[in-house]
Amino acid sequence: MATPHRAAVLGSPIAHSLSPRLHNAAYRALDLDDWSYDRFEIDEPALPGFLGGLGPEWAGLSLTMPLKRAVIPLLDEISDTAASVEAVNTVVLRPDGSKAGDNTDIPGLIAALHERGIEKTESAAILGAGATASSALAALARICTGEVTVYVRSKRRADEMRQWGDRLGVRVRPADWADAVRAFEAPLVISTTPAGGTDELAGQLPAQVGTLFDVLYEPWPTPLAAAWQERGAPVLGGLDLLVHQAVFQFGQFTGDPRSPLAAMREAARSV
Structure with a gap:
């Protein structure tokens, strides 16, 4: 009998997460019958105890808010990618008991764009300045050859995004949210705002626009999309990002070189 392997997504709230659907679909499609993937409602105070109680059958964890930074002090190492944005969404649990953190949102975003034929862009615009915006900046550091304009609502956010740009090696120009309609002049626009954040802009699109990557997947489509x-x-959406980053997680957890992209995408679409 094969040794069981376990993985799961942690966060709070977590009931909405599609990760179990995606990963379990991948296991079924690739005949990994000894693998299972669950979800657990875990907040920051509960995280150390949960990690400390995991047995040898555990191979990996996906992390969502509010755990992406809280987990870092509990790990033995983190990748350069995760360190660049101070956020871990993937923990690999090694046979020797050590825990390694990574961030698959960044390569997932890049892979989703590559799939649509976008491998380089001369400039880009980001709507919003939260945690996802820093991951978007890190992705653009690899594909954008020019300036990234970030539309924000406060001077504090502007300063933060400028600092992230300096850290990631991206030329960032903060701009006031009141001028956000000008974002649509860019060949690539990445919207990182919460639901409803860009609704006011949907009626202000020019006749010609480039590519939109709206990281939301619920509700979908957003009025802007x-x-x-x-x-x-x-138009790319949050499911594109979710699926591609999950493919990277699958590979790290299982060590299986096969890609479950098609199976994960079908599972996401069937929600």
């Missing part, structure tokens, strides 16, 4: 699609322009 729907308006963008009406222009016939390329």
